[in-house]
Amino acid sequence: MAVFCKTMVDGLLLTLSVTLLWWGADGHGNGLGMREVPGRATVNLGQDRDIWRPLIHKTVNLSEISSIKSSFQFRTYDPEGVIFYGDTKNGEDWFVLSxxxxxxxxQINKEDMLVSVVGGPKLNDGKWHTLEVSNYGKFVILEVDGSGGLVVGMQSKQSQEVISGKLRLALGGILTNKEMIIQFGPQMDGCVREGNWLNLSKPWESEVDDxxxxYENIQPGSYFPGTGFAIFNTSVFPVEDDNEVKIELWGDFSQMDGTILSIELPGRERIFALVANNNTKEVTVFGDENIPLNSTFNRLVLTFGAAFLRILHEENESKTTELSVHPLSHPVQLTTWKDGHLAIGGLLGEGGDNIASNFLTGCLKKIQVQGKDLDLDLAVKKMSVSSHSCPA
Known part of the structure; x- marks a missing residue:
């Protein structure tokens, strides 16, 4: 286990303290196509990439390791995702904190052992927490804000070997296969800062340019910076016995600009879309007829029935618009709903000349489809969207 101390803990420890966050990580190229990022930099773990691929990583010789402790500060509203990874032996022995x-x-893989342990306080409250991972004898210890959070004890029956070679560390992803005891979604909308990684001075490397x-202050929600959107298959939102499709959106619609959502169904030339215009302070519903709404509301409910479209744009029923629609010309045909696509933050297909096709800029504080919260991390395609936090 002392060996594990020098391997996994060489690959598992971190620290971050306190700093304001108006910027991403500063860095510069290293001449090898990689961007160097300082170890103590403030880093947003979200990024457009393969969902398991680490955001930043580094490789060091085990002989360089002088500390069995790492610490960092971490902040998120995201309930699930990878924070930190370390391995030796080209990924045969590894550690993942998520x-x-x-x-x-x-979760730890070491020789003949595969171990997982979950516990400690909930960390997805949007506050900065100091995490410290260390190794003492047979135990790997995670402390949260100075208090013991999680302890893993390991004892192998195999003879211990002296580990040499390379240690790989990574943030926001993993470098090994995905065979773990507890499966989880890897995408993490969160930030780390003030990292002290095994007392190593070597910078991180990133394949991402920017x-x-x-942000200094954040709030729960999904943030769209005007450069991307999320797409879902509508088959994951089944039509219930009432034969209705209900979509609810929360946010300050007067501060949004661009395509909030769009729906594309097979056999329909016309795409249903909801578009905000920050200049006119209107939100327009584009369907078989276009309906402009004053954008001074914080909640919008769209209910599609077999022969009607109901639009509730406030907290009470007094702000309701209901249209009687012929089933064959319905903006969302329920008979083909299961074969369509729903986009949040952008326009699907061509959409027609009179629909603004720009991506959404703004924050949706909450999204529900068929009465269930929508996690943008589950989209079949997602780009340039912070799924669980918005700048406040």
Whole structure:
């Protein structure tokens, strides 16, 4: 286990303290096609890439390791995703720290052992937390804000070997296969800062040119910076016995600009879309007829029935617009709903000349489809969207 101390803990420790976040990580090229990022930099773990691929990583010789402790500060509203990864032996022995349901989850693969443990306080409250991972004898310890959060004990029956070679560290992804005891979604909308990674001075390396910024203040929601959107298959939102489709959106619609959502169904030339115009302070419903709404509301409910479209644009029923629609000309035909696509933050297909096709800029504080919260991390395609936090 002392060996594990020098391997996994060489690959599992971190620290971050406190700093304001108006910027992403500063960095510069290293001449090898990689961007260097300082170890103590503020880093947003969200980024457009393969969902398991680390955002930043580094490789060091085990002989360079002088500390069995790492610490960092971490902040998120995201309940699930990878935070930190380390391995030796080209990924044969590895350690992963992640969140699941907002609670820390450590998983370790070492020789003949595969161990997982989950526990400690929920960390997805949007506040900065100091995490410290260390190794003492047979135990790997995670402390949260100075208190013991999680302890893993390991004892192998195999003879211990002296580990040499390389240690790989990564943030926001993993470098090994995905064979774990507890499966989880890897995408993490969160930030780390003030990292002390095993007392190593070597910078991180990133294949991404521009890291996303970490904002000083954040609030729960999904943030669309005007450069991307999320697409879902409508088959994951089944039509219930009432034969209706209900979509609810929360946010300050007067501060939004661009396509909030669009729906594309097979056999329909016309795409249904909801578009905000920050200049006119209107939100327009584009269907078989176009309906402009004053954007001074914070909640919008669209209910599609077999022969009607109901639009509720406020907290009470007095701000309701209901249209009687012939089933064959319905903006969303329920008979083909299961074979369509729903986009949040952008326009699907061509959409027609009179629909603004620009991506959404703004924050949707909450999204529900068929009465269930929508997690943008589950989209079949997502780009340039912070799925769980917005700048406040």
């Amino acid at each position: 969140l699941r349901d907002g609670i820390p989850l450590m 890291l996303w910024p970490c």
